[in-house]
Amino acid sequence: MKNTLKIQRAIKNSTQADLAEAIGVSRQTINSMELAKYIPSTALAIKIARYFGKTVEEIFELEPGD
Amino acid sequence: MKTRFLFPHSYRRIGWLLFVPFLVFGLAVLNHDFQVDFLEISFGKNPAPGTFESIFSVNTINLSDEIATLGMILSLLFIAFSKEKIEDERVAQIRLDSLHFAVYLNYAVLAIQVIFVHGTAFLDVMVYNMFSVLLLFIIRYRVVFNLENKA
Numbered sequence: 001m002k003n004t005l006k007i008q009r010a011i012k013n014s015t016q017a018d019l020a021e022a023i024g025v026s027r028q029t030i031n032s033m034e035l036a037k038y039i040p041s042t043a044l045a046i047k048i049a050r051y052f053g054k055t056v057e058e059i060f061e062l063e064p065g066d
Numbered sequence: 067m068k069t070r071f072l073f074p075h076s077y078r079r080i081g082w083l084l085f086v087p088f089l090v091f092g093l094a095v096l097n098h099d100f101q102v103d104f105l106e107i108s109f110g111k112n113p114a115p116g117t118f119e120s121i122f123s124v125n126t127i128n129l130s131d132e133i134a135t136l137g138m139i140l141s142l143l144f145i146a147f148s149k150e151k152i153e154d155e156r157v158a159q160i161r162l163d164s165l166h167f168a169v170y171l172n173y174a175v176l177a178i179q180v181i182f183v184h185g186t187a188f189l190d191v192m193v194y195n196m197f198s199v200l201l202l203f204i205i206r207y208r209v210v211f212n213l214e215n216k217a
Contacts, residue, residue, distance in 0.1 A: 025154035028215050038156050 002061045005034045008052045023047040073148040081144030088137035095134045096193060105129040135196070142200040146207070160210050168203035 009019060016030040023044065032038035040048065049056045094100035108126045113119035150157050175198070179191045 025156070026150075026152040029154050029156040032156060032214060038159070041155050044155060 001039050001066055002036065002063050003033065004059050004061075005030070005048070008054070008059060012052060019048070019051060022051050071147065072153075073144055075149045075151055077144045078148040081141045081146075081148065084137060084141035085145060088134060088141055091130075092134035092138050095131050096190070101128045101130045102133075105133065138197055139200075142197060142204070146200050146204050150211075157211070160214070161207060164203050164207035164210060167206050168199050171202050172199045 005019075009016070016027045016034075020027040020030045024047075025044065029038065029040075033040055045056050045060055049059055052059065091100075106126060106128045110125045113123055113125075172195070176191075176195055179188070179195075183191050
């Protein structure tokens with residue numbers, strides 16, 4: 001799964017720590033997601049989307065093979 | 067994120083503080099027949115050695131090995147299953163993966179020991195096996211957790 005977390009963060013000008021605190025996870029979890037090493041649960045994906053004011057599918061995208 | 071069956075974060079430190087002395091105590095009991103005298107309890111006289119009854123009935127036992135075993139179990143559980151400072155779903159994932167890994171590796175090692183270790187030496191294998199799942203879990207979990215936290 002691909003995601004545009006890093007881009008969204010840049011647009012909103014927020015750090016990994018800001019996002020982490022807002023959605024109640026550790027900063028390492030945000031980092032893992034940005035490196036596409038960790039795929040968040042539906043609940044977490046929705047929280048992230050809400051934080052950026054976007055829909056989940058604007059941020060997360062399936063890759064071929066998923 | 068709701069986490070069930072976990073001890074508070076501070077229990078990890080308590081676990082390590084208990085683990086070190088109980089490990090030393092346990093190894094002394096296991097390998098050097100170390101016993102603490104005041105832990106001896108008696109339910110009556112032991113049957114005379116060599117008699118038929120003495121094979122089946124022991125009325126005096128020393129609780130050193132019981133205390134060592136329970137102390138090891140408790141301290142390892144505290145270390146293994148205390149919460150992180152920030153509990154989230156990725157931590158839960160690492161914990162589950164590590165538990166899976168530890169169970170597989172533990173039984174792989176046990177299978178090898180079943181094949182190659184025989185007689186009374188196997189009793190030692192079983193003693194170590196009481197703690198090895200938790201030990202393997204703790205090692206795998208800490209390694210993965212610390213590696214990812216460096217990133």
